Amino acid sequence: MELEFAPHVEEIKRALDNEVDESNITADLKKLLEYRVPLSEAKRSLIKKYGGGEKTTIKKLKDIQIGDRNIEVTGQVLEISKKTVNIKNVEKTIFSGTICDETTARSFTAWSDFDINVGDVIRVTQAYVRNWQERPEINFGNKSKVTKLTSKIEINQESEIRKLAELKDGDVNVHAVFTILNMETHDINTKDGAKKIMGGIAADENTKIPFTAWVILPELASGNTVEVKNAYIRSFRGVPTLNINENSTVIKLDERMEYKETGSARIGDIIGKDGAYDIVIEGNILSIRPGSGLIARCPECSRVIQKGMCRAHGKVDEKMDMRIKAIIDDGTGALTLVLDAGLTQKICGYTIEEAQKMAKTAMSQKAVEDEIKKKLIGKILAARGNMSKGEFGITLVANDVWEPQEITREKANELLGRIAG
Numbered sequence: 209m210e211l212e213f214a215p216h217v218e219e220i221k222r223a224l225d226n227e228v229d230e231s232n233i234t235a236d237l238k239k240l241l242e243y244r245v246p247l248s249e250a251k252r253s254l255i256k257k258y259g260g261g262e263k264t265t266i267k268k269l270k271d272i273q274i275g276d277r278n279i280e281v282t283g284q285v286l287e288i289s290k291k292t293v294n295i296k297n298v299e300k301t302i303f304s305g306t307i308c309d310e311t312t313a314r315s316f317t318a319w320s321d322f323d324i325n326v327g328d329v330i331r332v333t334q335a336y337v338r339n340w341q342e343r344p345e346i347n348f349g350n351k352s353k354v355t356k357l358t359s360k361i362e363i364n365q366e367s368e369i370r371k372l373a374e375l376k377d378g379d380v381n382v383h384a385v386f387t388i389l390n391m392e393t394h395d396i397n398t399k400d401g402a403k404k405i406m407g408g409i410a411a412d413e414n415t416k417i418p419f420t421a422w423v424i425l426p427e428l429a430s431g432n433t434v435e436v437k438n439a440y441i442r443s444f445r446g447v448p449t450l451n452i453n454e455n456s457t458v459i460k461l462d463e464r465m466e467y468k469e470t471g472s473a474r475i476g477d478i479i480g481k482d483g484a485y486d487i488v489i490e491g492n493i494l495s496i497r498p499g500s501g502l503i504a505r506c507p508e509c510s511r512v513i514q515k516g517m518c519r520a521h522g523k524v525d526e527k528m529d530m531r532i533k534a535i536i537d538d539g540t541g542a543l544t545l546v547l548d549a550g551l552t553q554k555i556c557g558y559t560i561e562e563a564q565k566m567a568k569t570a571m572s573q574k575a576v577e578d579e580i581k582k583k584l585i586g587k588i589l590a591a592r593g594n595m596s597k598g599e600f601g602i603t604l605v606a607n608d609v610w611e612p613q614e615i616t617r618e619k620a621n622e623l624l625g626r627i628a629g
Contacts, residue, residue, distance in 0.1 A: 217234050220233050220258075228258045233254060233258075236257070237251070258277070264278050264333055264334060267279050268309060269281060269309045269311055270311035272337050272344050272346065274337055274344045275337060276344075277336045278334050280331065280335070281335060282329070282332075282357070283308050283329070283330065283361060284307065284309070284360075285325065285326055285327065285328045285330065286308055286422075286440060286451070287306045287326060287422055287451070288305035288325065288326055288398065289303070289305060289396055289399065290302075290398060290399040294520075300319075301321070303321065303322075304316065304317045307346065310361060310363050312380060313379070313442060314343075314346055315345045318347075318352075319349050319350065320350065329359060329361055330355065332346070332348055332352055332353070333353045334349075335349070341445075342446075342598045342599060343377060343443065363381050367381050367383040369385055369435075370383060371384075371412060372416070373412075373415040373481075375441050375448055375450065376448055377442065377482045378441065379440060379441040381440075382437075382440060382441060383436070383437050383438075384435075385434070386410040386411055386433070386434065386436070387466070388428060388430055388431065389408070389409040389467065390408050390409050391407070391428055392407060392408060393405070393406050393407075405424075406423075407421070408428070409485075410450060411467035412465060413468060414467070414468060416485050416486050417449065417450055418449045418450070418485060419449065419452065420444075420450070420451050421451075422452065423453060423454050423456075427458045427459065432460050433460070435458075435461055436456060437457040439456050443483060443596075445596065446483045446603075447483040448483055448485075472489055473488060475489055475491060475538045475540050475541035481595075482597065483594070487593070488590060488592045489536065489538065489590070490589070490590040491588065492536065492538070492587070493535070493545075493584045493588075493589060494535045494536070494537050494542065495535045496535075496577065496581045496584060497533040499512070499531075499533055500532045500580055501531075501573060501577035502560070502564065502573045503531060504516070504527065505528075506518035506526070507524060507527045508520070509521065530552050531546065532546070532551075532556075532584070534584060536591070544600065544603045544604070545589075545606060545609075546605045546606065547606050551606055551608070551609045555609050556579070556583050557583075566579065589610070590612045591606040591608065591609040591610075592607060592608045593607050593608070
C-alpha cells in the first residue's frame, strides 16, 4: 500500500469496521483522487459505497444476496461451533453455524463472541453478506448488534413427506422418510467445548444424501428406517445435507425402506440440482483442462502453488501431486470430472514418480498433460462421486473411475472383426 494513502485507508477501514479489503479501498481512493475529487469527499464517498452510514434494510433470510450490507435479519440459531482461523498471521476465534426463519436456513459467521447459543432467537442489525461456497453467508461484524428475543420463529409444523432428491440447500421444516445405510458418532468443537454428534448416509428408494444429527438419538442406527420431521438442509462441500436437531422429531418405523442402485445418472438431470451425493455418470471425455497432470501443492494446506509460493504460508517445500480435470459429456449435459492421483494412475497407467520422469525427460511438466490428452480425449469413461456447484462451475469429484465393460467388449469385438477380415 502506498505510504501517502495509508492513513486515509485506515480511516476508511475503521469507519467500516475493517470489513472491506484494504487493496480495494486503496484502488478506489486512488482512482477518485486521479479524477481530482477532494480527499474529504472521496473518503465520504467510499464509506458510503461500502455501506458505512447507510440505512439498515430489514430482510427475510431467503431474500439476502451476496454483497448485501447493513441488513437486519431475525432468526433462530440452529447450530453454532467455535474455531480458530489465521488472518494475516494473527489467530482469531470466530463462531459459525446456521440460522433460520420461516423462509429458509442460512449459514452465518460471527467475528466476535455475541454470547449466542443454539435455540436463541436473535435480531441482528448491521450485518453483511459474503460469498461462501457460492452461497450467501451472513456475517456479524464489529458494527453488528445482536439482540436476543423472547418471541418464537413461526414455522408451519405441518408438511408433506418429501423425497430426498427434492431437497435443496436452505429448506426448513423438512419431513422425510429414509433408511440409514451407515452411521457414526464423532466429536466437534462448539463454543461450549467438545460435543458428540451423529453423522451418516440416509437413503430412500433411489437417492442417498448425508445427514448430521446434532443430538444423540437411539433411533438413528444403521439399518433403521425412520420418519423425520422439522429437519433442515444445509449444503456441506457443495452437497445438500439433512440436519436433525433438538427441535426435530425422529420416529423409528417398523417397515424397512430399500435403496436400489439405479445405474448411471443423466448429466442433464443432475446439473439442475444444488448438488448430488454418490452418483454414477458415464460419458465421452471432450477435453482435458489446464491444470491437469503434475501439480505442486503446499504441504500445510494442500493448495495448488506455483514456484514454491503458497498465498497462505509463503515459501514452502512443495509436494508433488497429480490430477486430471476433464470435461465429460453424455449428450444431455457436460460437467468437469476431477480425478486425484490414484485415479489418474488407474486410468492412465503411471505413478507420480513416473510422471516426474516423463516431465524431466521432456524438460516440461506440460508433457504429462499432453500424454493424458492422448490417452483420454474421445474415450468413454464412467465415474462415481459427489457433484457440486462452485466458482469453477459444475464439478464431480470422483472416488472411482473405470471404462465401462460394454465399451471394452465392443472394442474387443471390433478388433476381432478386423483380425478375422
